[in-house]
Every structure is written in C-alpha cells, then in structure tokens.
Amino acid sequence: xxxxxxxxxxxxxxxxxxxxxxxxxxxxxxxxxxxxxxxxxxxxxxxxxxxxxxxxxxxxxxxxxxxxxxxxxxxxxxxxxxxxxxxxxxxxxxxxxxxxxxxxxxxxxxxxxxxxxxxxxxxxxxxxxxxxxxxxxxxxxxxxxxxxxxxxxxxxxxxxxxxxxxxxxxxxxxxxxx
Amino acid sequence: xxxxxxxxxxxxxxxxxxxxxxxxxxxxxxxxxxxxxxxxxxxxxxxxxxxxxxxxxxxxxxxxxxxxxxxxxxxxxxxxxxxxxxxxxxxxxxxxxxxxx
Numbered sequence: 001x002x003x004x005x006x007x008x009x010x011x012x013x014x015x016x017x018x019x020x021x022x023x024x025x026x027x028x029x030x031x032x033x034x035x036x037x038x039x040x041x042x043x044x045x046x047x048x049x050x051x052x053x054x055x056x057x058x059x060x061x062x063x064x065x066x067x068x069x070x071x072x073x074x075x076x077x078x079x080x081x082x083x084x085x086x087x088x089x090x091x092x093x094x095x096x097x098x099x100x101x102x103x104x105x106x107x108x109x110x111x112x113x114x115x116x117x118x119x120x121x122x123x124x125x126x127x128x129x130x131x132x133x134x135x136x137x138x139x140x141x142x143x144x145x146x147x148x149x150x151x152x153x154x155x156x157x158x159x160x161x162x163x164x165x166x167x168x169x170x171x172x173x174x175x176x177x178x
Numbered sequence: 179x180x181x182x183x184x185x186x187x188x189x190x191x192x193x194x195x196x197x198x199x200x201x202x203x204x205x206x207x208x209x210x211x212x213x214x215x216x217x218x219x220x221x222x223x224x225x226x227x228x229x230x231x232x233x234x235x236x237x238x239x240x241x242x243x244x245x246x247x248x249x250x251x252x253x254x255x256x257x258x259x260x261x262x263x264x265x266x267x268x269x270x271x272x273x274x275x276x277x278x279x
Contacts, residue, residue: 002179010187017194017214026207033210040191040217043184044241047228052241056220059245063252067206070256074206074263086203086270093201097193104189113181114230125227128235129242137239144246151250155257161264 005046013039026071034064051126184225192218203270205262209255216248 016036020029037060045053087093133141191214198211220241227237 006179006183010183010190013187013217014190014194017191017217020210020214021194021198021202021207026204029207029210033213036191036214037217040187040221043187043221044224047184047224049224049227049238049241052220052224052238052245056245059249063249067252067256070259071206074204074259086207087201088203090201093197096200097197100196101189101193104192105186108182108185108189125235125238129238132235132239133242137236140239140243144243147250148246151253155253158254158257159260 002046006043009039009042009046012036013043026074027068030064030068030071033067034060037064049125051129181225181229184229185222188218188222188225190218191215191221205255205259205270209252212251212255213248216244216251219244 013036016032016039019032020036023029023032038057041053041056041060044056195211195214195216195218198214199208200211202208202211223237223240223244227234227241230237
C-alpha cells in the first residue's frame with residue numbers, strides 16, 4: 001500500500017515539476033509548482049514527519065498564491081494565449097541536469113547506506129524536533145529568526161520606490177539632475 | 179520502501195530544478211527552478227531521517243532550514259526583480275548581463 005502511494009506521489013511530483021517548465025503560462029507554471037510541492041509534502045508525511053509535511057503544505061499554498069500575483073505582474077504572455085519559450089542554452093542545461101541526475105543516481109545506488117531500520121512515530125518526531133530546536137539547535141533557530149528579520153528589511157528597502165531624495169539628493173530643485 | 183527510491187525522487191526533483199535554473203530567461207521562472215531544488219532537499223532530508231540513524235532530529239532541522247531558505251529566496255528574489263524592473267525595465271537575466279565582464 002505504501003509503495004503504491006509512494007509511486008503515485010513521486011510520479012505526480014516529478015511530472016508536475018517538469019510541467020513547470022513546459023506549460024505556456026507563468027500562472028499555470030506556478031500552480032504546477034504548487035502541485036509538485038504538495039505531492040512532495042505527501043511523501044514527507046508518508047515518511048512519518050506529519051508535522052513538517054503539513055507545515056510545507058500550508059506554507060507552499062500561501063507562497064505560491066503570492067507567487068502567482070508576481071507571476072501575473074511579470075508575465076509577458078498573459079493567459080498563455082501564445083506559445084511561450086524563454087530559454088537560453090537549453091541543450092547545455094539539459095546536459096548538465098542529466099549529468100547531475102546520473103551522478104546522483106549512481107551515488108544513491110552505489111553507496112552502502114547505513115540503514116538501521118525504519119522509524120515512524122509522528123508524535124514523537126514532532127516532540128523531538130521542538131526539543132532539539134529549543135535545545136542543542138537553538139543557535140540554528142536564532143540564526144533563522146535573524147535571517148527572516150533581515151529578509152524583511154532587505155525586501156522592503158529593495159522593492160520600495162525611489163523617492164525624490166534618491167533621485168536628486170539634497171538639491172530638490174533638480175539642478176544636478178541628469 | 180527503501181531509502182534509495184526516496185533519494186531517487188529527491189534527485190529527480192533537484193535535477194529538474196537545476197535544468198530550470200540554468201535554462202530559464204525570466205528571473206521569476208529561474209526562481210521556480212531554485213524552489214524545486216529546495217523541494218528535493220526536503221525530501222532527501224526526510225528520507226535520511228526515516229532510514230539513516232533511527233529518528234535523529236537533526237535531519238528534521240535540515241528540513242526546517244530548507245523551508246526557511248525557500249521563503250527567504252522567494253522574498254529576496256521578488257524584491258530584486260522589482261528593484262531591477264523599476265530601475266531599468268529588466269525582467270530577463272540576459273538583459274542584466276552588464277556585470278558579466
């Protein structure tokens with residue numbers, strides 16, 4: 001049963017991931033990416049990490065809905081009415097991606113992984129994560145918090161419109177304007 | 179189910195992301211490739227949690243870090259896109275190649 005669920009989710013996640021770069025509209029690409037994330041989160045839940053899986057589901061739905069708005073903003077091909085191809089060096093990219101996949105797959109099957117049986121108990125896993133984040137991995141948690149805070153400042157200051165002081169400096173009459 | 183098939187799925191997602199990040203011209207489509215690479219990393223870390231070293235919570239911390247990195251990447255990516263679009267009407271990577279030399 002688990003195997004059937006795994007292969008269904010895996011096939012769906014991979015197909016949707018490919019669809020991101022195949023479909024004609026950037027809005028459709030966004031929702032294909034959302035589908036890929038949701039199916040991958042299903043795999044994570046299948047592995048026994050119910051909490052993290054649900055966190056990824058909730059976060060990705062919000063993130064992709066916001067992303068869809070930006071996609072529509074920067075979309076050169078609204079509604080996918082015309083075929084869209086915005087790629088450069090496609091052959092090189094395909095070769096590199098295929099090479100990386102071959103190398104990873106070779107590693108996956110050649111390395112003798114130290115498997116020590118499975119571990120599947122969702123409640124314990126969530127408790128462990130909370131305990132480790134508030135204990136030995138407190139530094140990680142603090143760095144993540146600071147990073148997110150810095151991200152807020154950076155994004156606002158980058159995306160804010162240039163005001164007259166940026167354009168003209170102190171000389172508001174525009175004497176030195178170029 | 180075994181560790182290998184989960185890692186294979188993770189590798190597939192990662193490599194689709196690599197292809198997208200390398201081939202797409204639009205900056206926002208490029209960011210979708212980066213997100214797919216993070217997606218593969220979360221699947222791989224979860225598989226390591228389940229199969230290697232029984233239930234060590236450090237693998238879950240990797241997933242948390244990857245999820246935060248995804249959020250930061252998207253936010254900063256869109257901010258940079260907005261900034262360069264405001265400044266120069268650029269939304270394609272090839273149009274912003276003047277740092278190349």
